[in-house]
Amino acid sequence: MLEKDIKKVLVSEEEIKQTCIKLGKQITEDYKGKDPLVVGLLKGCMPFMTELMKNIDLYIDIELMGVQSYHGGTQSTGDVKITRDLDIPVKGRDILIAEDIVDTAKTISVITKLLKYRGANSVEVVTLLDKPAGRVVEFTPKYIGVTIPKEFVVGFGLDYDEKYRNLPYVGVLKEEVYTK
């Protein structure tokens, strides 16, 4: 049913799986001897964080933060609203923020600054998708899964008006879906 609204598949299930294996290996190597705190940004991070975690062979802790940046449309409003804060202090921790997509980078720069302000030892970002053509704020995530063009995508955590997060792949939404 959902598939009829998708113009094309941009990142397949298999590609996502392989990407998470690659990112997990790299993170395991880079954080050797450390116990990083992986902070997922809800709700988009859910499928990605789940798949990524399986491939990190370290004593990680996980936390979730609720962040809203889009409010039903396909353009970022620039407002970053924290809807759920972390349950634990981050002072002295090595934090890895898990994000579904970095577009304007407004969300990730606000959250990175906040966690540094709270005394984190280090803050890095792992994102499944990077859309560099959408940048408004200068920001390069340390770990990037797949770089995509400036198109509005849904699936594997990414939504349009809270829908399509449950698609097992990342696809481009047909324009008629959001222009009707």
Ligand code: IMP
């Ligand atoms: P940024 O602050 O513009 O980098 O946006 C980050 C957030 O905007 C992501 O976590 C997504 O929730 C949302 N977002 C950005 N691009 C897309 C997209 O193509 N599809 C769905 N959501 C998106």
